[in-house]
Amino acid sequence: MYAVRLHAFGPPENLRYEEVADPVPGPGQVRIAVGAAGVHLVDTMLRAGKYGGPMALPDLPTVPGREVAGTVDALGPGADPQWLGRRVVTHLGTVPGGYAGLAVADTARLHAxxxxLDLPAAxxxxxxxxxxxxxxxxxxxxxxxxxxxLAAAGGIGTLLVQYAVRLGxxxxxxxxxxxxxxxxxxxxADLAVDYREPDWTGTVRRAxxxxxxxxxxxxxVGGEPAREAVRLLAPGGRHLxxxxxxxxxxxxxAGELDALGVESRTLVGPALGKLTGSPRALRELEAExxxxxxxGSLVPAVQTYPLADAAAAHRALESRGTMGKVVLVT
Structure with missing residues (x-):
């Protein structure tokens, strides 16, 4: 198969599209002929060797990517035969391997x-x-x-805007x-603004x-745009x-948020699963x-790149030149 591999941490150009051995599913696993693989900002940090989050940097060489959709083409020992030939989507968790023509996944992580629904949207x-x-x-x-x-044209941002608009x-x-x-x-959206413009929060306040x-x-987004946005909140406001x-x-x-009367919560990585209430929370959220x-109640915005152009996808994501979720297609 062909896959995108990283042999040394560094710039996007270190991602190489090359031929590698086909993976073999282990006990309780399936092999997926990948049609779409998600690209996440975390992937770019891991590639650069600068990630400071809950995951360890991968051993090299590695095939990045933790979100895949495609068709099951092989079963490992003990895997339920009902999955063979079905279109599936899965989050691989902390295990990479998504930027490839074939990927293996535990059956417990699969969703039909x-x-x-097309594979990039899934x-x-x-x-x-x-x-x-x-x-x-x-x-x-x-x-x-x-x-x-904030980041309202991004993958999550577009979904949040749609949901809030439908809610009223x-x-x-x-x-x-x-x-x-x-x-x-x-x-x-009732109002759309460019947060790179001077006094964008003044525009919001006046509106x-x-x-x-x-x-x-x-x-x-974080940084200064987030500081400015938080100052738009009324007392009792929530910063997520x-x-x-x-x-x-x-x-x-110290005490700045208390003085503003604002509650701030960080919902990143494992914290999201813990705060939503149960060990199965992430899988439930995936199904929802x-x-x-x-x-059709939520329509994901997707920007696709060929698998072979993973480096270009990383460059665009890092330069914040993308809109919606970045997806590699085979």
Whole structure:
């Protein structure tokens, strides 16, 4: 098979598209002929050797990627034969191997891809979608809320905007660039702004007025944009952090959030599963996300690249030049 392998930590150019041996499924596993593989910002950090999160850097060489969708083409010992020939999607957890023509996965992690849902959309929902559902569950978002969504043109951001609009909440979508802001406006946000513009929060305040202050900030950006967004919140507001594309989370001084009357929660990695209530929470969130995509209530935005162009996908993601979930297709 062909796969994308990393032989040394460093720039995107270190990702090599090359021929490698076909993987063999072990006990309780299946092999998937991959049609779509998700690309995550964490993948770029691991590739660079600069990831400081809960996962260890992989042994090299490695095949990156932890989200795949495709068709089961082989069974390992003891695997349920019902899976053979079925379209499936899975999150591989901390085990890499997704940027490949073939990948192995435990049957306990598999979901059948709903009829009518294509593989890139399915792979978007298995990771990005599950995070969205978890953040929404913990946000207690209601129709009376005014939500500010940072990175609103991203994979999670577009889903949050769609959900909030359908719910009847007031929605401010903040994105990095005029083209992205236009995409957010098309999703139905009440206001779409470019957070790279000076005084973007002043634009938001003037649009909302004193009678409709922000009550929740969904934050995937961090840094100064997040600090500015938090200052839009009324006392009692919620700041929910699920990423920091700007390079690091927003930093607040001692007692600063208390003085603002704001609650801030970080929902990253294992914390998301723990905070949603049970060891099975992540799998439940995956199922919810796939069901929402299947019935059309949430439509993932997907930007695809050929598997062989994984380096280009990483460059675009790191430069924040993408919209929606980045997916490699075979």
């Amino acid at each position: 891809v709903p009829d009518g 792979v978007a929902m298995i990771g990005t979608g599950r995070t969205t559902m978890g953040v929404l569950r913990l946000s207690a978002l209601g129709p009376d809320d005014t939500a500010v969504v 909440a007031s929605v401010v979508g903040a994105a990095g660039g005029p083209g992205k802001a236009e995409r957010v406006r098309a999703l139905g 909302l007025g004193a009678e409709r202050p922000a009550t929740v900030v969904f934050d995937a 952090v699920y990423g920091w594309a700007a390079g690091g989370p927003a930093e607040f001084g 996300a796939l069901a929402a995509a299947a019935d």
